Amino acid sequence: MKGYYDEPALKPPDWGWSVIAYLWLGGAxxxxxxxxxxxxxxxxxxxxxxxxxAFGASSAVxxxxxxxxxxxxxxxxxxxxxxxxxxxxSPMNAGAWALxxxxxxxxxxxxxxxxPKLRKLLPRKAVALAGLPLALxxxxxxxxxxxxxxVPLWAASPILPALFACSSLASGTAxxxxxxxxxxxxxxxxxxxxHRAERAATAAEAVALAGxxxxxxxxxxxLKSDGVRDVFQIGAIACGIILPMIVRSPLPGxxxxxxxxxxxxxxxxxxxxxxxxxxxxxxxx
Amino acid sequence: xxxxxxAVGFFTDSSLCIGCKAxxxxxxxxxxxxADGIEFTGMSYDNTRGFxxxxxxxxxxxEQVDDAGAVRWLFNSDVCKHCADAPCENACPTAAIIxxxxxxxxxxxxxxxxxxxxxxxxxxxxxxxESRARDCSSLSEGTAHKCTLCYDRLQDGMEPACAKVCPTxxxxxxxxxxxxxxxxxxxxxxxxxxxxxxQLYGEPEGHELGGLHSLFLLLDEPERYNLPRHPRSPKRAMxxxxxxxxxxxxxVTGAIGLALRSNPA
Numbered sequence: 001m002k003g004y005y006d007e008p009a010l011k012p013p014d015w016g017w018s019v020i021a022y023l024w025l026g027g028a029x030x031x032x033x034x035x036x037x038x039x040x041x042x043x044x045x046x047x048x049x050x051x052x053x054a055f056g057a058s059s060a061v062x063x064x065x066x067x068x069x070x071x072x073x074x075x076x077x078x079x080x081x082x083x084x085x086x087x088x089x090s091p092m093n094a095g096a097w098a099l100x101x102x103x104x105x106x107x108x109x110x111x112x113x114x115x116p117k118l119r120k121l122l123p124r125k126a127v128a129l130a131g132l133p134l135a136l137x138x139x140x141x142x143x144x145x146x147x148x149x150x151v152p153l154w155a156a157s158p159i160l161p162a163l164f165a166c167s168s169l170a171s172g173t174a175x176x177x178x179x180x181x182x183x184x185x186x187x188x189x190x191x192x193x194x195h196r197a198e199r200a201a202t203a204a205e206a207v208a209l210a211g212x213x214x215x216x217x218x219x220x221x222x223l224k225s226d227g228v229r230d231v232f233q234i235g236a237i238a239c240g241i242i243l244p245m246i247v248r249s250p251l252p253g254x255x256x257x258x259x260x261x262x263x264x265x266x267x268x269x270x271x272x273x274x275x276x277x278x279x280x281x282x283x284x285x
Numbered sequence: 286x287x288x289x290x291x292a293v294g295f296f297t298d299s300s301l302c303i304g305c306k307a308x309x310x311x312x313x314x315x316x317x318x319x320a321d322g323i324e325f326t327g328m329s330y331d332n333t334r335g336f337x338x339x340x341x342x343x344x345x346x347x348e349q350v351d352d353a354g355a356v357r358w359l360f361n362s363d364v365c366k367h368c369a370d371a372p373c374e375n376a377c378p379t380a381a382i383i384x385x386x387x388x389x390x391x392x393x394x395x396x397x398x399x400x401x402x403x404x405x406x407x408x409x410x411x412x413x414x415e416s417r418a419r420d421c422s423s424l425s426e427g428t429a430h431k432c433t434l435c436y437d438r439l440q441d442g443m444e445p446a447c448a449k450v451c452p453t454x455x456x457x458x459x460x461x462x463x464x465x466x467x468x469x470x471x472x473x474x475x476x477x478x479x480x481x482x483x484q485l486y487g488e489p490e491g492h493e494l495g496g497l498h499s500l501f502l503l504l505d506e507p508e509r510y511n512l513p514r515h516p517r518s519p520k521r522a523m524x525x526x527x528x529x530x531x532x533x534x535x536x537v538t539g540a541i542g543l544a545l546r547s548n549p550a
Contacts (some may be wrong), residue, residue, distance in 0.1 A: 004345060004511035005328045006337055012408040014401045038542045050545070074399015074414045076429030081379040081398045089520065092402045093378035136538065140530035146524040148376065148519040149405040158522060161530025169537045197544035204537045209328065272405070282408070282513030285493070 001279060008273040010150055015072065015246070015265060022068040023142050024171070026099065027164060028254065029062035030139035031172015032179075033106055035137065035197065037128035040109075046190045048113075050176065051124065055109030055147055057179035058172070062106045065099055091145040098138045105131035125239040139168030146268065152266070152281040153222060153271035157215035163260075167240075170201035171257035174250035195248050196257040200252065202244045211243065219277060222270035228263055235259025287439045289386035293353060294465040294498035295434070295448065295462065299361035300483065301455035304330060308342045308362050308447035308456055314436065314502060315446035316341065329358075337413035341365065341432040342447050345510060350397075362447070362456055365390070365432035367410045369495030372519050373431075374545060376406035386467050388461070389434040397428040404429065408494070408516035434498075461498060468500050486512060493518045 003009060014045040036054030070079040082096040106129055112124040143161025146154040154160065177194045180186035186194070213220055222230050240256015272278060290414045311316065315526035318339040326332050337345055347359040371390045374382040381396035382403060391404075392412075403412045440461060443449070448458035457464065468485050470537035475483040482505050489496025494516055505516050 001506060001508040003508050004347070005326075005331075009511045010420070011336075011404050011407070011413055013405045025394060034538055035545070036542065038538070039546055042516065042542075042546070047545075070399075071489075074429075075397070076399070078379075078396075078398035081381070081396055082381055082400075084396075085380045087378065087380060089375050090378045090402070091479065092376065092400060096378060102475060132538075136531060136534040140527070140534045142379060143427065143530050144526040145402075147521050148406045150372070151405055151519065154388070154405075155522065158525040158529040161526050162533035163528050165534035166537050169534065169541060193545050197541040198543045201537050204533065204540065208533060222367075260542065264526040279508045279511075279513060282515050282517060285492070285515045 003275045003279050006275065009274050009278045012269045012270040012272045013149075013151070013265070018068045020258070020261050020265050022065055022072075023265070024258045025061050025068070025143065025165075026045070026065045026262075027139050027257060028134045028171040028175045029042030029058045029065065029106065030102065031169040031201075032058035032061065033102065033109065033131055033135040033172070034139070034169060035173055035176050036109055037132045040113075040124045040128045043125070043147040046187065046193075049186045050180075050190050050194065050248050051109075051128075052113040053179045053183065054105060054176045055113050056183075056185075057175050059103075059106035059110040061175065062099070062103050066103070069096075085215045091141055091148050095138070095141045095145060098134055098141060098150045102131060102134050102138050105134065113223070136165070138171070140165040146264065149268075150276050150278070151268045151272045151276070153216060154268050156217075156219045156281070157212055159212040159215055160210055160264070162254075163205065165282075166201055166205035166208045167257050167260055170198055170205050170244070171254050173198040173201055174244070174253035174257075177250035178254065196245055196251070198253055206241050209237070219271060219281065221277070222267035223263060225267070225270055228266050228270070231259050231266070232263035236263050249257055286537065287387060287442055287444070292388035292461040293434070293439070293459065294367060294389075294461045294500065295364060295379075295445070296457040296468050296500045296502070297362055297364065298455050298468075298502045299359065300459065300471075300475060300502060300504055301453045302344070302360035302362055302481070303453055304358075304360035305452060306333075306344045307452060309333060309344055311450035312342045312432075313339075313351075313447040315438070316329055316433070332539070334366075334429070336363070336411050336413065338413040338430040341430070347505070349505075349511060359509070361404065361501065361503065361510055362445070363501075363510070364450075364499050366409055366435070366494075367434060367498035368501075368516075369489065370496070370518060372406040372408060372413055373403035375518075375520050376402045376460055378402060385434075385436055385439075387434070387439050388434070389428070389436065389439075391433055391436050392429055392431060394428055399427040401429070406519050408513055408519075410511075434444055448484045464500060468502055471502055477503075482506070493521060494517075529543065 383404030
C-alpha cells in the first residue's frame with residue numbers, strides 16, 4: 001500500500017566510515033584473538049609462534065577500535081557514558097563492555113607472549129580461556145546490533161550475526177597471517193596451517209552469506225543498487241570469499257571483510273529510506 | 286491532572302484536525318526549537334515533511350480522490366508515540382532515554398552521547414541526532430532529540446504546549462486510561478455516522494510495543510499516514526539473533542581448531 005507521498009517512514013542511520021571501519025577491525029581483532037587462544041591452549045610445536053603473532057595483531061588492532069567509535073559520537077567527550085550502566089538489553093552497551101574486556105585481555109595475551117617472567121604471574125592459558133568466550137561474543141554482537149533495529153534489511157534474518165561471526169573469524173585468521181608475513185614470526189608450516197583455517201572459516205562464511213541472502217529475500221534489494229552492488233559483488237563475494245579459496249594471501253580476505261561491512265551498512269541506509277519495503281515489512285504481525 | 290505516578294499521553298483525533306499547524310509552532314516556541322527553513326515540497330500544504338531533531342510535531346496533509354471523483358482532505362498531527370515498551374529506550378546504551386514519573390519517554394540531554402542507536406531502533410522514524418554542523422545554539426549539540434511530552438510543563442502541572450494550543454481539541458492530553466475510553470467512544474460515533482474507515486492506532490491489545498501512549502484516530506489505513514500497521518519490537522528477535530550468531534561462531538571456532546591441528550607436510 002502506498003504510504004505518505006514519497007517520504008521514508010524511518011530515519012536513516014547516521015553511521016559513516018568510522019563505524020564501518022570499527023565493524024571490520026573489531027571483527028578481525030576478535031578472530032585473531034580466537035586463533036591466539038586456540039594456539040596457546042593447544043601449545044604444541046609451532047603453536048607458540050602463532051599465539052604470539054595472533055595476540056600481538058589482535059591487541060594492536062583492537063586498540064584502534066575505541067578511537068573509531070568515539071569519533072562517530074555526536075558528543076565524543078561523553079564516550080564514557082557507554083560504561084555508566086551495565087545494560088545487556090542494549091547490544092551496543094553489551095558491545096562496549098565486551099570491547100573494554102577484550103582490549104585488556106588481548107593486551108595481556110600479547111604481554112604474556114612477550115615476557116616469560118610475566119607468564120609466571122599470569123599464565124597465557126588463563127588469558128586465552130577468559131578471552132575466548134568474550135572474543136566470540138565480540139565478533140558476533142555487531143550483527144545482533146544491526147539486527148536489533150527497525151531497518152528491514154538488517155532485521156529480516158537472524159543469519160546476519162552468523163555471517164558477521166564467520167567473517168570475523170576468517171578475517172581474524174587472515175590478520176594473523178598478515179602479521180606473520182610482516183614480522184616473519186611464523187614458519188612456512190604454521191602459515192600453511194593458518195591458511196587452512198582461513199579457508200575453513202571462509203567456506204562457512206559462504207554458506208552463511210547464501211543463507212542470509214535467501215532469508216532476507218526482497219529486503220536485500222538495496223544490495224543491488226548502484227554504489228553498493230560493485231562493492232558487494234566484487235569486494236565481499238569475489239575478493240572476500242572466492243579469492244581466499246584460491247590464492248594464499250591474507251589480503252583478499254581482509255579487504256573482503258571490509259567490503260562486506262560497507263555493503264551491509266550502506267544497504268541498510270537505503271533500506272531504511274525505502275518506504276514501501278518498511279510498510280511491507282510491518283504489514284504482518 | 287498530572288500527578289506523578291500516573292500514565293499520561295496524547296489522543297490525536299485526526300477527524301478534528303484542520304491542518305493549522307499551531308501545534309508545530311507552539312512546540313517550537315515552548316521548546317525553543319529553531320525554524321527549519323522554508324522549502325516548498327509540493328506535498329499538499331505539508332512543507333515540514335517529517336520529524337527532525339528540531340521538529341517534534343508534524344502535521345500531515347493527505348489529498349484523496351476516490352473513483353467517483355469525490356475529493357477528501359485528511360490532516361493528522363503526528364508525534365512521538367511514547368511507546369509502552371519503547372525500542373529507543375531498550376537500545377540506548379547510556380540509559381539516557383528513560384521513562385519519566387508520568388510514564389512518558391524522555392531523552393536526558395546531559396547523558397546522551399549521540400551514538401545514534403535510538404534513531405535506527407525507533408519504528409516510527411521519530412528520533413534524530415542533531416548534526417553538529419547545524420547552528421542550533423539553543424539545543425545540546427550532537428545529541429538525540431524528540432518530543433519530551435513537555436516534561437517540564439508536566440512537572441508544573443501544565444498540559445503540553447501542542448495540546449494547549451490546539452484550537453479544535455484534535456490534540457487531547459490526559460490520563461491514558463481515560464483517553465482510551467474517549468477514543469473508543471469517538472471511533473464508534475464516527476462509524477455510526479458513516480465514516481467506515483475510522484480506526485484507532487496504538488491500542489495495547491496484541492501490540493508488540495505494549496501499546497502507544499500517543500493514540501491516533503485515523504480516517505484511513507495506517508500506511509496512508511506512513512504508520513507501520515504492526516510496528517515490530519527490535520528486542521523480540523534479539524535472542525534468536527544471539528543464538529544463531531554464537532552457534533555459528535562456536536562451530537567455526539571448532540573448524541579453525543581442527544584446521545590448526547592438522548600438520549601439513
